[in-house]
Amino acid sequence: MYWASGSPPAWRVLLLLAVKGVPYTSKLLQLSREEHTAPAYLEVSPRGKVPAIRDGAFCLHESLAIMAYLDRKHPSPPLFGESAEEAGAIARVIAEHENYLYPALGQIARAVFSGDPTALAGEEPAVRAAVAMLHEELARLEASLALRDYLAGPRLSAADLTVYPSIQLAVRAATRPAAAPLDLAVTPLAARYPKLAAWGARIEALPGYDATYPPHWRAA
Ligand SMILES: N[C@@H](CCC(=O)N[C@@H](CS)C(=O)NCC(=O)O)C(=O)O
Structure with a gap:
């Protein structure tokens, strides 16, 4: 790996x-x-x-x-669904993440983690638009968690494992000084997105979850 x-x-x-x-x-x-x-x-x-x-x-x-x-x-536990409906819902959450949340987050992360204090200057309107899109997507995820424990249904799936690291990256980005002018407003996550925070805690409680990954991720 x-x-x-x-x-x-x-x-x-x-x-x-x-x-x-x-x-x-x-x-x-x-x-x-x-x-x-x-x-x-x-x-x-x-x-x-x-x-x-x-x-x-x-x-x-x-x-x-x-x-x-x-x-x-390694089919156990199945993470891409067993029924057609489960497989469809999982693929849908993953596709929405890849097409909407992740590109917005990528734009924010490039500005925040570049190490170049002027990185935001030329792109600020675009990055602000990405912040708005990020919140739109987080709100959709939050609303979906009012109906179910996991993003694509009552059970953990590949959708959860795909989205979780992105949420952590958003939280980590918000702690960076370069993010201050953007007012990312994702920390503490529970303040604006309590269901997402509780869902994240469920993932962190999974057997085998490695709290040390990535080594310098949380300390930043
Ligand atoms: N769509 C790819 C994205 C992989 C990707 O962009 N990886 C980044 C790290 S997050 C990378 O390897 N960057 C090194 C580079 O592009 O030079 C996937 O899901 O595996």
């Missing part, structure tokens, strides 16, 4: 491995040292991105593809 600290897509896969209790060899790459562009790694992950896995002779990149593969290989 090739991953990097601070990568939400990598964390999704690590969570899925933990929930399923699948043993694996951890290969932590240092992106700052360009380990993801090394020729040997490009053979595993041709785009030079994390996460990626090697399972025997089989290599796979793209977090959602890896999750689907691992769910087939």
Whole structure:
């Protein structure tokens, strides 16, 4: 399992491995040292991105593809649904996350974590629009949790494991000084989104949840 600290897509896969209790060899790459562009790694992950896995002779990149593969290989507990309706609901939550929440978060994260104090200057209107979109999506998730314990139904699924690292990234971004002018207003999460905060606590209580991942994530 090739991953990097601070990568939400990598964390999704690590969570899925933990929930399923699948043993694996951890290969932590240092992106700052360009380990993801090394020729040997490009053979595993041709785009030079994390996460990626090697399972025997089989290599796979793209977090959602890896999750689907691992769910087939290690079916217990099933995380992509058993009925057609469950599978549809899970795929819907994941697609909405990938198409709306994650791009907005990416735009915010690029401005907040770039280390360049002027990063926001030229892009502030676009980043503010992304903050509004993030809240729109968080409100949708919050409303859905009024009806069910997990994002796609009464049981934990791949949808939860996909969304959870993004929520954590939003919270982490809000603690950064560079985020102050944006007024991200996602901390404490429970103040505005109590159901999302309680859902996050349910995920953190899962057997195998590793509170130390990613190593420097929470302390930031
Ligand atoms: N769609 C991909 C996204 C992977 C991705 O963008 N990974 C980032 C870390 S979050 C990465 O490897 N960045 C290194 C780079 O682009 O140079 C997935 O879900 O696996």
